[in-house]
Amino acid sequence: MSRSPLRARAAAAVGAAVLLTLAVAGTAAAAPAQPSSGDPQVAMAELDSRAQGDPNARSRGVPAAVAGWWIDPATEQVVVNVVGARTAETDAFTEGIDPSVLRVEPNSAPAEKYADLVGGQAILAQAGGRCSIGFSATDSAGTAYVITAGHCTELGGTWNGANGTAIGPVERTNFPGSDFGSIRVENTAAWTPSARVENGPTVRGAVQAGIGADVCRSGSTTGYRCGVVQSRNQTVNYGGGDVVYGLVRTSACAEPGDSGGTYITPQGQAQGMTSGGSGDCSVGGTTYFEPVTDALEAYGLTLVTG
Template identity: 55%
Template sequence: MTHRSALRAVAAAALGLLLTTAGATSAAAEPAAPDPLNRALQQELGVSAARVDELLAAESAAAAAVPGWRDRLGAAYGGAWVRDGALVVATTDPASTAVIEAGGARPRLAAHSAGELDAVQAKLDAAATAVAEAVGTWYVDPVTSSVVVTTTDRAAAESFVAAAGAAADPVRIEVVADTPEPFAALVGGAAILAVAGGRCSIGFSATSTAGTAFVVTAGHCTEVGGDWTGADGVVIGPSAATDFPGDDFGAVRVADTAAWTPTAEIAGSLPVTGSREAAIGASICRSGSTTGLRCGTVFSHNATVNYGRGDVVRGLTGTTACAEPGDSGGSFVAGTQAQGMTSGGSGDCRMAGLTYFQPVNEALGRYGLDLVTAAPQA
């Protein structure tokens, strides 16, 4: 196998994508899902092939509409999400429900505005330096108009909320079986391997304005430093940048683009045409070197995740797509839109695990990289 084809194989195994314009988006409705993605969504979501295509088109249109509703409703905006393919928009102003309905979305009265809930999360973020390891995540949930705190110990969560000065705020504590962990694995195998020891998954290949190529993956992977190789042991290049904790993204510089050639494809040669953020409630898929292609739905944006040992990461997206050790850094997509790189989670693919990913657009912007996209599908 040539190194060019080897990178394609690694990218396919890890759902590796490549980079063209930072934050590139497409306003068009999502086209029919290519067969591998359609099959994965059918299996994971329990819907028909035709229904998958209907959902992707509706969810793409909903994602494009969300920023406009945020601007239009202003301080009354309570968040938005997708339910059964329809966009739901929350508001604290009863007078605006008719406007929402006339605009083609389903109105929902909210007890609190998005701004109020964001302020509560900011209180919790400010207290994160002293958070107990039993407290796993906290994030704004527009569906219940609250800030959710997950924990394995209710008393620990109550103490954390009180110490943050948020006890009187709309906080909902959920007791869960376990707390999230990064999905890195200190073992050998396929995918992207650290010479210093460790295995992760390719997220997105990348180019800078100067033409240098990179692989973007999870920051808790690149923090080990040193060179990374493909499955055949041939060096891809060194860790070039790491943001972890706080964020969870990093970059590996590709030392020889003649040997390792970026493509605009994901697993099974599926195209990526942009990187518009999917709405809460939308279907989403991820792939990594351990568990391959898995799908679920988005349940939160801007989640804060406590991985313990002082490693708190902000700004992650929560999903019901499972993952396991070694999947870290692998790609998330919604239809043909790139979403981000697997960070960590709880559970596994045998016990309905939850997974969090680092949005790719933040990494692209921080490092000045461009997302290589395929032409939009007809």
């Protein structure tokens, strides 16, 4: 099979991710309900409808001090967790709930959303197309970036995580010639840089592996696949004037949508970002990656390690 960047069919790969996002976005709101004596399920539904701002509910929205609520099966009560002392605002949220099925308990801190930027997971261009996260990195000011393939960031614009939440805009792109780029993590309230790799080891450093060494890659299409380093400093002609120099050739398979994903050794040494290849994971193939050290040096970034 001819060699081509894994972006060649990236637009087709975005369909499943978009459908998943739409399925989540289309989840129906809970129907409004009124509390009745001794029924924790109805009380739970009433609190849920208040949280969703249902106009038929007794109140709208959730006070910041209310960390959550759940049904305790041992007592058949709805437990409402409140951070700090109870206030008129938190009491108003539970007003009208039958006290026989209600229990208010303290919570040590507000609940937080944990959304790490994990190597190998999908990133979605708002302009259309799917690639994969390579690594998280930071600059001297502490600003975080996603490092991925340049033929992905070449699309420009803002990129989202697999859950559809915006990460931030493309910062820089090097393609062709090289194949790396960066996305600035602008939405820091939703995303946290991490050293994690999907199904792989934690990133410990970036010592480059020699020829014959074991290496694995993680991507959003074919997951975690391993092979060996076959050569370094290879020039690859992707056609259409897209020639890339200094790539590393491996026997680990990959497919469209895996572009930009993590290459790493079993010992956790970051190697690079998936560029392209030939074949696929059903028959086997050859893939090429851009050394991560090229991107770190060019952009003045430091790898996030664990």
